[in-house]
Amino acid sequence: MKVNEVPQDDPKLSTKELKELCYAVDEDGNYTSELSQGWKPKADALHASIEAINEQAEIYRQKALQQEISPVQYLMELKRMDLRTVAAYTGFFKWSVKRHFKFAVFSNLSEPKKMKYCNTFDLSLEELNGLSNL
Amino acid sequence: MNIPFEHRQTAHCENGVISNLLHHKNVAMTEPLAFGIGSGLFFVYLPFFKVNSAPAISYRPMPGLIFKRLTKRLGIKIKKQRYKTPSQAKKALDEQLSQNNPVGLQVGVYQLPYFPEEYRFHFNAHNIVVFGKNEKGYLVSDPTMEVVHTLSEKELEKVRFAKGAFAPKGHMYYPVTFPENIYLKKAILKGIKNTCRDMLVPAPLIGIKGMKKLAKDIRKWPKKIGLKKTNHYLMQMVRMQEEIGTGGGGFRFIFGAFLQEAAPIIEKPELINLSKEITEIGDEWRLFALNASRLFKNREKENKGYNDLADQLDRIAQREKIFFKKLQKAI
Numbered sequence: 093m094k095v096n097e098v099p100q101d102d103p104k105l106s107t108k109e110l111k112e113l114c115y116a117v118d119e120d121g122n123y124t125s126e127l128s129q130g131w132k133p134k135a136d137a138l139h140a141s142i143e144a145i146n147e148q149a150e151i152y153r154q155k156a157l158q159q160e161i162s163p164v165q166y167l168m169e170l171k172r173m174d175l176r177t178v179a180a181y182t183g184f185f186k187w188s189v190k191r192h193f194k195f196a197v198f199s200n201l202s203e204p205k206k207m208k209y210c211n212t213f214d215l216s217l218e219e220l221n222g223l224s225n226l
Numbered sequence: 227m228n229i230p231f232e233h234r235q236t237a238h239c240e241n242g243v244i245s246n247l248l249h250h251k252n253v254a255m256t257e258p259l260a261f262g263i264g265s266g267l268f269f270v271y272l273p274f275f276k277v278n279s280a281p282a283i284s285y286r287p288m289p290g291l292i293f294k295r296l297t298k299r300l301g302i303k304i305k306k307q308r309y310k311t312p313s314q315a316k317k318a319l320d321e322q323l324s325q326n327n328p329v330g331l332q333v334g335v336y337q338l339p340y341f342p343e344e345y346r347f348h349f350n351a352h353n354i355v356v357f358g359k360n361e362k363g364y365l366v367s368d369p370t371m372e373v374v375h376t377l378s379e380k381e382l383e384k385v386r387f388a389k390g391a392f393a394p395k396g397h398m399y400y401p402v403t404f405p406e407n408i409y410l411k412k413a414i415l416k417g418i419k420n421t422c423r424d425m426l427v428p429a430p431l432i433g434i435k436g437m438k439k440l441a442k443d444i445r446k447w448p449k450k451i452g453l454k455k456t457n458h459y460l461m462q463m464v465r466m467q468e469e470i471g472t473g474g475g476g477f478r479f480i481f482g483a484f485l486q487e488a489a490p491i492i493e494k495p496e497l498i499n500l501s502k503e504i505t506e507i508g509d510e511w512r513l514f515a516l517n518a519s520r521l522f523k524n525r526e527k528e529n530k531g532y533n534d535l536a537d538q539l540d541r542i543a544q545r546e547k548i549f550f551k552k553l554q555k556a557i
Contacts, residue, residue: 093479093509107342111372113237115258115479117505123258123483125237127372133519134468137461138344140522141278144458172336177348177390 093117095126103130104139145172156224162198163223164189167213181212199226231328231357233367233374237480240292241266242369243330243353248302250328251401253408262484263299263410263417264292267477268424271436273443280462283440285474287424289351289392290332293399295420299413301405308395312383315396319356319364322400328357328367332397334388340368340375350392356382414488415557421481422554425546434550437543444536448529456532457522464515464522475515478508496556500549507545514538 095116103110111127118124152166168178168189179186192198192209203217210220231250236242236257241264248255261267265287272282286292297304309315322329334350335341358365363378377385386396425433447456467474482505489497517538521531 093475093505093512105342105344107340109372110342110345112370113235114476115237115483117482121502123479123486123501125483127235131468133464133516136519136523137464137468140461141465142344144461172347173390174348180389180393 095119095124098126098128099131100129101132101135103135105130105135145169153223156195159195159224162193162195163220164198164209165193166223167209167215171213178212182208184208195224199224228360228365229323229326229328229357231355231365231367234369235372236369237476238266238286239353239368239370240264240289241480243355244293244296246355246367246369247328247330247401251404253300253302253404256487258480258484258487259410259414260296261292261477261480262421262488263413264294264296265417265420265424266292267421267481268433269436270432271440272431273439277466278462280459281443283463283466285467285477295417296413297401299416300408300410302401303403304399305402306397306399308397310395312387312396315386315398316379316383319398320359322398323356323359327400328355329398329400330355331386331399332392332394333385334390334394335385336388337381337384338368339377339381340371348388348390350388350390350394411492414492418488418553418557422550425550426554434543434547437539437546441536441539441543444532444539448532460518460535461522464518467511467515475508475511478504478511482508492557494556500553500556503549503552507542507549510538510542510545514542 093114093116095118098114098116111129113125114128115123116126149166149169152161152169155161156163156166164178168174173181175186175189178184178189182189184192192201206217206220209215210217213220232246234242234246234249236245238257238261241257241260244264245255245257245260248260268285268287270282270284272284275282293304307318309318319329319331331354332350333352333354334348335352336346336348338346338352353369355367355369356364357367360376363376364382366375366377366382368375386394388394427433427435429435431439444456444460447459451459468476482501485497485501485504489495489501514535517535521535
């Protein structure tokens, strides 16, 4: 990559200040570094991947409102987590978290247990309950 | 507390933290040198291990390995420590700062306030340097950022105790002792040999073999798992290739810069030509990412596009094989 080929595409990020350092070759064939504003293929992959997460999250949110599943599954998707991460933050086993995906199991959880999810997802208890019309 | 620490932006966090920490201790160390000596160039494809519901493809060795190899090869002793509680971790950090000692910290990026929303995933092996404290909080030199940032005590605690895969547990590290003489030449040779060995290893899934296996799978995916999933896999592949500090095209260019810098030190002028060659291969990687992104964006209906992409990856693998064999011979 030559210095003048370092991509300067609009990354369409929420924070515009981020510029990345790239290594590139100058006219004499010597390596130097240059800041890059963004590169379209990379931005496309990033945005498409976030879009996929948000789409899936919206499906789960609707299901949670219908009380088909618990809000835990929705929030896990929304916060870009996986089972392992949720288990680590809450202190539950992975299989317990999976059980809590069921609306019936979730709605019977004690308050301290629900609080663990509140802390993990940065929500109040009312907000958490509100996500499934409890 | 204000330690005169020079913040230098780098392409990758791990190289950046270590080269900046060493620079602070008057050891001349650029990012490409740190990357090359630490054997940062790598490739592994794990079809059975899923990240974001797509097979894991990594263009770098395990987090921490570049750092470990670099310091070992230069004979520098590092103090590393993890902590049970946030208060212990904070106390240890403050102690180092009061002794005017900047330290490296492993952190999670999900809760890093100065990162753009879009980059905040649960990735816990990011590296930063903390070099001071004022009334607003800690002074943070994040090598992937242009400028120095400040994190409050609470914010720093959150990222130091992020949870999940690679949980940092407050991991803090700093160089303690330096050898009298640093033998760069020996370290560089070791670094290059290690990289060649990794890339040419006859085991499946790693290095050239890993790329070939990935190419083979790209051909199969549209039939085997359907176009929707294939596009998702390709999208994740491009993300891993091009996102900050994860490698792919960018890593080839750092390696090219390294070879150019290393050539006069180890007195091997043929490395200059090899540097040009890996630069061209890096350009090919970028084209590969571009073609892959076109495929997943257009939601191609035919298999031809995927076969072409796989052909391209095969060509890259072949070129890298020749390249690393030449490099191995040159040193």
